[in-house]
Amino acid sequence: MTDHVQGLIAQRPDLPVAAIARKAGVAPSTLKALLSDVQCGPDAARTVSRTTAARLLAVALDGLPHRDRGYGGRSADAAPALRHVRALLTAHPHLSQAALARAAGISLTTLAAALHDVDAGRPRRIQAAAADRLLALGTRTPLPEHATRRGDTVDAQPVADHIRALRVRYDRASTAFIAQVAGVNASTLASALIDHERGGRRGIHTNVARRVLAVRELPPPAFPRRSHVTEIGLLRRLRGLCAAGWTLPAIAQAGATTAKSLTDFTRTGTSTPAVRGAILTAWDRLAHRPGPSAQARRRAAAKAWDPPLAWDEHGIDDPDTIPSGTRMPGRSQHWDPSLLQHELAFFTRHGLSRPECLRRLGLSTMRARQLLYPPPAAPGTPHTTAT
Structure with missing residues (x-):
């Protein structure tokens, strides 16, 4: 079926793919997607319904529109008119495609599609009257003047700078997501930013600017x-x-992802941006709170997983760092007064009481007292501290 369509295209290179699709009675996007998949190789080929395949196979070369009969015989080659439009857009940066389309009395989508085809070197025909109106822009028809800023708009530069700063600070901070957080229409915000980048003077609505600038955290x-x-x-x-008592579903919910994504990460050891963000977000929200699942704690203890307080933010990402305040399997901990004081200070900063600290460290109260307050050495006997 795709071979048949490609044969038609080879014999009629002047004819747009959309014309073949319209003749067959299928959506142009469907036919373009089929041809695009074929170019990607046999593994990317997709299936279509029997009805769609039959319609495409029924298209004959003689039944396709003739180049001289387009628009009822009133078509013209679009290249001269579109080259004139491209020159106007280059020479007058304040002009937009929408403004030129309105001035020529044609739709923006028609002008944009024709420009795209001509810039790509593909043949394109448009109505002869529309081509004449486009060629008249700047000669017989005056060009649109500079757009004046409405009274309810402000300069878009502060908004553009603020969005750029948020995207520097955050991963996965798209303009659409920032618009969602701000409670504004994503298309409106994107359109204003594009117009600003092109040097447009339209500005941005005051209410939109106020809401976007109010977003400080994402x-x-x-x-x-x-x-x-x-x-x-x-x-x-x-x-x-998990060692603190949080289940994978609870962690996934806190990080706005799925438990399956976290399970896949534990199996492969390779993170995606979504999993990376989910784990970091869940860590910030849950690391210093005990979870409700005793089963999660028992499973983590059986696998010798270290709790959050065993790590500090500077060493948790270093493969050579060992956890603080926990015993590693098969290795005895050598305690001395300075190490114990360091560990107690670490846990105390996170709100643990002295008995909770000692329980985390695996020390009894008596052993801790012996380390922190050793008995005085006998006269003539060098003082040693058991470790």
Whole structure:
């Protein structure tokens, strides 16, 4: 079926693919997608319904529109008119395609599609009257004047700078997502920014600017950029949350992802931007709160996973760093007064009481007292501290 269509295109290179689709009674986007998949190789080929295939196979070369009979015999080659339009857009940066389309009395979509085809070197025909009106722009027909800014708009530069700063601070912070957080229409915001980049003077609506500038923090799935985060660090964070009593569904919900995505990451060890953001967001929200699942804690303990407080933010992403305040399997901890004081200070900063600290460290109260307050050495006997 696609071979038949490609044969028609080879014999009629002047005819747009959309004309073949219209003749067959199928959507042009469907036919273009089929041809695009064929160019990507046999593995990308897709299937279509029997009705669509039959309609395309029924198209005969003689039944296709003739180049001289387009628009009822009133068509013309679009290249001269569109080259004139492209020259106007280059010479007058304040002009937009929409303004020229309105001045020539044609639709913006028609002008944009014709420009796209002519710029790509593809043949294109448009109505002869429309071509004449486009060629008259700047000669017989005056060009549109500079757009004047409405009274309810402001300069878009502060908004553009603010969005750029948010995208620098956050991963996955698209303009559409920022518009969603701000509660404004994404198309309106994108259109204003595009017009601003082209040097347009339209500005941006005051209410839109106020809402966008009020956005200071972005929620998930956007997350602050952390270039130092490693895959091992993400895995340690995920395991640490499980050790604190959080289940994978709860972690996924806090990070705005799915439990399956987290499971796939634990199996492959390779994170996607979505999983990366989800784990970092869940870590910030849950790391210093005990989870409700005793089963998650038991499973993590059976696998010797270290809890969140065993890591500090500077060492969790370093593969050579060992956790603080936890015993590694098969390795005994050598305690001395300075190390114990360091560990107690670390846990105390996170709100743990002295008994909770000692329980995390695996020390009894008596052993901790012996380390922190050793008995005085006997006269003549060098003082030693058991480790």
